[in-house]
Amino acid sequence: MYEERTYRNTVKGAKLTSYSVIVKETDLYVRTDSDLKKDVENSILKYRNQLESYIKGHAEFAKSLKPIDVDPLAPKIVREMADAGRRANVGPMAAVAGAVSQYVGQDIDSKSENIIIENGGDIYMKSAVERTISIFAGTSVLSHKVGIRITPEMTPLGICTSSGTVGHSLSYGKSDAVCVLSSSTLIADAAATSTGNVIKSAADIEMGLEYAMDVEGVNGVLIIVGDKLGAFGNIELVKLT
Numbered sequence: 001m002y003e004e005r006t007y008r009n010t011v012k013g014a015k016l017t018s019y020s021v022i023v024k025e026t027d028l029y030v031r032t033d034s035d036l037k038k039d040v041e042n043s044i045l046k047y048r049n050q051l052e053s054y055i056k057g058h059a060e061f062a063k064s065l066k067p068i069d070v071d072p073l074a075p076k077i078v079r080e081m082a083d084a085g086r087r088a089n090v091g092p093m094a095a096v097a098g099a100v101s102q103y104v105g106q107d108i109d110s111k112s113e114n115i116i117i118e119n120g121g122d123i124y125m126k127s128a129v130e131r132t133i134s135i136f137a138g139t140s141v142l143s144h145k146v147g148i149r150i151t152p153e154m155t156p157l158g159i160c161t162s163s164g165t166v167g168h169s170l171s172y173g174k175s176d177a178v179c180v181l182s183s184s185t186l187i188a189d190a191a192a193t194s195t196g197n198v199i200k201s202a203a204d205i206e207m208g209l210e211y212a213m214d215v216e217g218v219n220g221v222l223i224i225v226g227d228k229l230g231a232f233g234n235i236e237l238v239k240l241t
Helices: 037-057 076-088 092-107 185-198 202-213
Strands: 017-023 026-032 115-119 122-126 131-134 146-150 157-162 177-182 218-225 228-233 237-239
Touching (some): 026 037, 026 092, 076 092, 076 185, 092 115, 092 122, 092 185, 202 218
Antiparallel strands (some): 017 026, 122 157, 146 237, 157 177, 177 218
16 A cells, blocks of 8 residues: 655755655655666666565565574675664664665666665765755654754765654654664664664653664664654754744
8 A cells, every 4th residue: 555755855955856766665765866767766676686585585584573694695785684683683674675775876876976765764865965854753843843964974874764653664662753874774774773662752762862872883863752852973953944
């Protein structure tokens, strides 16, 4: 069933060509200097094929909610998803959205100076100009009131958001938004999921910040629960109107 992604216009900055690419369950919203839709579609098909083929022979890869070991001869995307899951103490599929975003972005890197790929709230970004990410936090009063400033020097960058109150993704927590920054979109994705799982109330924000920053490769984190917010690391917040 298709779910309208009403949060997708959350990146502010210079005008780019925008388009969606949907292949089975993969639904990417892409912004590049020119229309690279066919390149993106081909890249999605390549990585979906690698993942689907591996899962056929290793069902636990798709089912495990805990870190698992994978075949050392597995495709690189499989091995990096497992590594991200291990660092964040979650299953490898917790990194799948970030993995697809980053791998597709890297495939089209030479064709666009600016690349923004959003996959279910997880973003891979390469940018030649400063941009601001608006944070969607569901019914929180802080939703779209807080942004994160991203400078060109910070990119390529993964900006991934998990929520216990928004969307259909599995989360054991109650946060309205956990947003994690990392040079690896896979690590950002897995860490956002893992951190989101431990946030049960606003009282857990400080603990959640420390938890996220303990994940190797995490640069910064923002947590929103109701009308409360916390941030730590290399992350600059911007008040939005």
